[in-house]
Amino acid sequence: MNIQSELLMDVKGKVVNNSSTMIQSEEEEDMDLRRGPWTVDEDLALINYIANHGEGRWNSLARSAGLKRTGKSCRLRWLNYLRPDVRRGNITLEEQLLILELHARWGNRWSKIAQYLPGRTDNEIKNYWRTRVQKHAKQLKCDVNSKQFKDAMRYLWMPRLMERIQAAATTTGSSTLSVTPNVITTTNTTNNNNNFEVHSGGNMMFSTPTIMNNNFGCSQIKQSYTPENSSTGTSSDSFGTHVSPVSDLTHDYYSVPVCSNNSNPNMDYYQQSHQVNYLDCITSPSGLFSADMDFQIMEPNTQWIQNGDISNNLWSFENMLQQLNDNM
């Protein structure tokens, strides 16, 4: 494909015919830069160049590779899309749980959070947060940073996620929630006690305290849980709202080993770059599983759990928040 003769798009997405502009000065040369969606040829050029020369020095890389893109654009395209270890597809329940936990700990430190989700990019996590989580806060007319919403996430949404993870595991009777060797993986398929085990890379394992039934009154919740509303690893936000299936964006139009399934094409990368101490993150001081967390409002006798028919309105977020409010 001849990029010179292509139609270019400016920042606003307008189509600009490049053939009318023969520009020589360096300043004007910048205006020759392509913007907007990447083409297959551009992707291939970038992949091939990095395969031969490695990454880094993105501005010169862009020039050397013959790409009419900024270095920034090339870097972003590589990191967020073309990198072989980028894991595409829906955010799993386990990943959702981890995102919530880590966001509670670090806030909008997307890149830092992404370090704990191998194969996921900060952009992807950020998008997930903005589209799924903030959406609900907006719908409920409460600030996503408000204590109200944070408490709801911490005491309701996250336990629910864990319930669903456990339920999915027991329902399927197999490790269908496994995604990659290093992503939190539900392994306990027959355990009928109230713990479930999560491990990373097969060697980090924790067992959650039995907070679900004992402290959260979630035994009621479990009763109304049905496999129909469970997730078996496909994306679904945990408020119970419908999320349309996202097409598999794995690019089979070129032979890049995009990791979209259980296989991990580059284990070295993970082992070097994503040594994750899940135990540490799960037991964070601000986290759900912290020993010193404030469970006061979640005492079993707490009214918000015991009165009202939670099972009938299960996971209606409005009800959750109302119950939290009533109890505060």
Add this chain to the structure above:
DNA sequence: AAGTGAACCAACCGCACATCA
């Protein structure tokens, strides 16, 4: 079938910081 709005996500921008000559 067509129109419309919501949801999703790739890509961009500006800024801050790091590195180097």
Add this chain to the structure above:
DNA sequence: ATGATGTGCGGTTGGTTCACT
């Protein structure tokens, strides 16, 4: 010490797809 350049990050935008009417 300083300016230029490279890199990384968080916020935002806009095109595409999907669901609903």
